[in-house]
Amino acid sequence: MSKKKTKLALHDETSIDELELFECVSSIIENRKHRAGAYANREIVLMYWELGKYINSVVLDGGRASYGKNILSTLSTKLMSAYGNSFYLENIYRMMRFNNVFIDFEILSTASTKLSWSHFCEIMRVKTEEGRLFYISDAEERGLGVHALRKEISRKAYERRDIANSQLSEASSVPMNTFKDPFLLDVLGLKENYLEADLELAILKDVEAFLLEFGKGLAFVARQKRMTMDGVDFKLDLLFYSRDLRRLIAIELKIGEFKPEYKGQMEFYLKWLDKFDRRDGENAPVGLILCTKAHRGQIELMELDKAGIAVAEYWTQLPPKIDFERKINEIFTEAQERLERRKLLPDSDIRREVEYFYESKDEDDE
DSSP states (O other): OOOOOOEEEETTTEEEEHHHHHHHHHHHHHHHHHHHHHHHHHHHHHHHHHHHHHIIIIISOTTOHHHHHHHHHHHHHHHHHHHOGGGOHHHHHHHHHHHHHOOOHHHHHHHTTTOOHHHHHHHTTOSSHHHHHHHHHHHHHHTOOHHHHHHHHHTTHHHHHHHHHTTOOTTOSSOTTSOOSSEEOGGGOOOTTOOHHHHHHHHHHTHHHHHHHHOSSEEEEEEEEEEEETTEEEEEEEEEEETTTTEEEEEEEOSSBOOTTHHHHHHHHHHHHHHHTOOTTOOOOEEEEEESBOOHHHHHHTTGGGGTEEEEEEESSOOOHHHHHHHHHHHHHHHHHHHHHHHHSOSSHHHHHHHHHHGGGGGGGO
């Protein structure tokens, strides 16, 4: 059908653009269809939760568990006959677990306006409540589809964020939840014996993949950012801007393990950016040093976070799933233990020395 614009006479006094009329009416229809779909999705999620609650509290309660289990198969058959294949036995058990896992109905009711039943099935696999809340929030804020959410969970996004947070103190100039540790850059296709310049080029070649790994709201600003002081040129590897944090993020790429002298280099970059590149209304810049091995005890001892600097490892290749999960869980457990020790010890040089002693096992991993 031709979209050639014509005029439609109305009461012989006014005229309406037919194409504009169609587009406006279509917009109303599509908007309402979307809202109806979201409403229907919410009701389905809440229905499954209510069914799970009823079966848990009535059918299987009060010593009737063995009896209840025997009749669930029959119940499933009848429900499938009456309402379709969504009520197969495994899904009924999933509804029961759904109710046990998501106890707070208010959180569930709000999240169900944006997340589908399939989203919640993925999130149910997360063991901790804190982790589940993280993935709910992440999926809501970034509009993640089920496949993208599954990928985030499999790549331990929650654990890696908390590992990074464990380096931050109450006096930190780096906001919580800004970075991850480690960053997974396996999608960049780097081969063995790559140089820092190769890593930089790989990031820029597939900057979209890097930004997805980094998080939301990040925009690329410059590569090899030139900073001149006293007639001498210095160059920062990568410069980004965070819309959410309203601040510049300086990134230095290092091959090999973290070295204490990297702190002074990044401090200079941040002070230069703060003085010459920071705009009105922006917060102070923060820096991220990415290296292939981060000695977390040394990093905490040096209190880099107070200078607005975070350090994280990056992995260009992922080990097999079982090895990846084991390694991340080990780092995550160490991070949690470090936080607990920090709560127990006074804020003093002695505390930092004790922390450093406990973290000396970094060398054993080499």
